[in-house]
Amino acid sequence: MDLVIAAAGEAVEVVAVEQGAPGQRTRVLLADLPAWVAAQPVSTRWVWADSAALYPTLLRAGVRVRRAVDLRLVRTLLRRADAVRHTDYARAVPSSWDAPPPGPDVAGHPDQGERLFDLTVHRFGIDECVVEHLAQQRCLAQTDDDGRLALLCHAESVGGLVAQELNSAGVPFSVEVHDAQLTELLGTRDSYGGRPAVMAQLCGEVQAALGAPRLNPDSPVDLVGALRRAGLDVSSTRQGELEQLDHPVIEPLLRYKKLSRLHTANGWAWSQAWVRDGRFRPDWVAGAVVTGRWASRGGGALQLPRQIRAAVRADPGWRLVVADAAQLEPRVLAAMSGDRRMAAAAAGADLYQALVDQGVVPSRQHAKIAMLGAMYGATTGEAGALMPQLQRAYPRAIDLVESAARAGERGERVRTWLGRTSPLPPSSWREAQDAAQRPGSGPGAEKRARQVARDWGRFTRNFVVQGTAAEWALCWMGHLRRLLDDEPMAGAHPELVYFLHDEVIVHAPAAVADAVADAVREAARAAGQLLFGTFPVEFPLSVAVVDSYDQAR
Structure with a gap:
């Protein structure tokens, strides 16, 4: 049975949908919602406008759902899918369900205007959600593609659940280790917000080598000007161009730029903004890139540099199971x-x-x-x-x-x-x-x-x-999620905490870490079989059971 759910002030409204028709309507106070959802059959398929709107409320109360339809994610697929281009749904004029181009800057698509969809513009009422759900189901019923598009819609919706579960769990992270790493690499932190000691020293070396005591090496315009005044023919401060030059400034300048990137992207200010209660907490956005890849809103979760990965570490008595698909x-x-x-x-x-x-x-x-x-x-x-x-x-x-x-x-x-x-x-x-x-x-x-x-x-x-690799990864995560929920793990509850295109990290009690590693491998095998049947292609994984992320390499 499908239960369509939408917020309505201090409550939610729920409409049961069976055999393509709406039925019983229920109203549940928000305060009572987690307990009410937990009491429903595990086979229930929840239908909502987007997982980011309601699912976090359930997760904060410790309630997870098995299945859902994320109407926004599915709509984005169906409105563009070639397999249903002939349908009234695909040809309909845009509505408030069709989000304008937003959002964070995500690489992967040469057209800046079509990368992302918005998750925040409009809140939909229960009747709008019911109508949209039924329209999507009619649209899918008109495909003739051996169920592929329906499988993609299901996998994309599961991805919407996983993204919120990742947001809820967070990545285990030691601020103390991170601080020690930064101090070792960047030097002692300046209490007034200036450059750390090693960076300050390198800045002085760059200024001295160029005869520019007031130069700010973080300014590309100022730096190009100073390099040209020193007789160097440069058009930019890109590493590849600088490496071709022969001048005493190049070595300290390249070192400074590398440390400056770390300080800016993943330094102390970054940890203060994105690490809470021992967890790094980016905001994952499922299906954000037009190919189906994910993005993160802030925190730079897709680019955790190797210099700080030692700070991603398991809690006492737990391990990290780190797996990536080789040459996916x-x-x-x-x-x-x-x-x-x-x-x-x-x-x-x-x-x-x-x-x-x-x-x-x-x-x-x-x-x-x-x-x-x-x-x-x-x-x-x-x-x-x-x-x-x-x-x-x-x-x-x-x-x-x-x-x-x-x-x-x-x-x-x-x-x-x-x-x-x-x-x-x-x-x-x-x-x-x-x-x-x-x-x-x-x-x-x-x-x-x-x-x-x-x-x-x-x-x-x-x-x-x-895009197909992203589909494989969704099926991999979806099957792994099911295994972690269903397989007996000696009463423990491993948690999926990180995902990057072809890599996952599961935070698991040490006693079941090896069993989790086996589940990760089985999920990869099942994902390949689900997509490609008996075709003889393998998706081997590199799997490591470690105490900290840096040990997996």
Whole structure:
């Protein structure tokens, strides 16, 4: 049974939906909601506007739900999905359910306007939620895709639950260890908010080497000016450009810039803002990137630098089970394309070395360059030179990404394995193509049109692979979540605390840590089977049971 739920002042309203029709209506005070939800059958499927709105209230009371439909996440999928483009739901005019482009800056999509959806603009009443849920179910019933899009909608909704569970749990974090790491790397903290001791010393060395005693090395404009006055021909302060220069300032400047990034992104101010009660607490946003990858609102959870990972440590008597999927995207490409020779290369722990063993390329480094070039569109230079070898060895795999790239260049949409569909190109693409078609446009406009087309083709090339890898990861986490809830763990309650594209961390009592590691591996196997059936592709994991995150490497 589906229970549609929406906030209504100091209460929530609930409508039961069975066999596509609304039924009994119930009103529950917010104060009574956790106990009321906990009393419902575990098979109940909860339906709400978005998991971020109501689920945290339940989690704070220690109540978890097994299944849910996140109407916002599902709508985002269905409104764009190619498999239901013919339906009234997909063709309907935009409504308040269709959020405007917001939000935090998340990499992964060349069109700045279509990366994220908003979770906060509108609060929906119970009738709006019921109508939307029924419309989504009718839309899904009109697909003819062997249930793939329905599976994606389910996995995306489970991801919405997991994101809030991660937010609730937090990442175990030692402020004391973090402080010691910062002091060792940056020097003693300045009590007035200035540069720590080591950074202050390096700043002085940079100023002395450039003869600029008042220089602020954190200002790119001031730094470029000082470097030029010292006779250095620079256009930016990028590391790659600075490393090409021969001058006494370069060594202390590069050291300073590295420490400055750490101080700014993950220094003492960061821990004061994002660490509470012994937990690092970012705000995870499921499905935030157009390919289906996650983002975090603040805290930089997707970029925890190695210098501070020792501070991510288990509580006394607990362990961290850290797992990451080796070379996930190439393995996904092999499975999507049905390329059996590439799948055979994926049978071992190191797919790149397998390419060497198969005689495709001369070295592991060449294999990595070639494979990443194929998936991300770096088809010139060294990667381009290796492409013919990949094409001969794995024609089905390479044809898949090449076809996706050509579709993008033509302005067409592409879809992932389960049916997440790419957006249409941005207005800049259309404008460039139109300009090139005008009489007398000239070679400049034609060159611009080709470049814009190639750029979008690189996006669609990677969209199909990165998006399918995100689907695998959702299924991995969803199955792991079920195993951690269902498998007997000697009365303990392991908690999923971190997720990064192809990596998870589970915080587990030491007595069951090995059992949790087995569950993580089983979930990966099940995710591959759920998506790709019996096709012989493997998704091996690197799994470590450790006391702190840095020990997993």
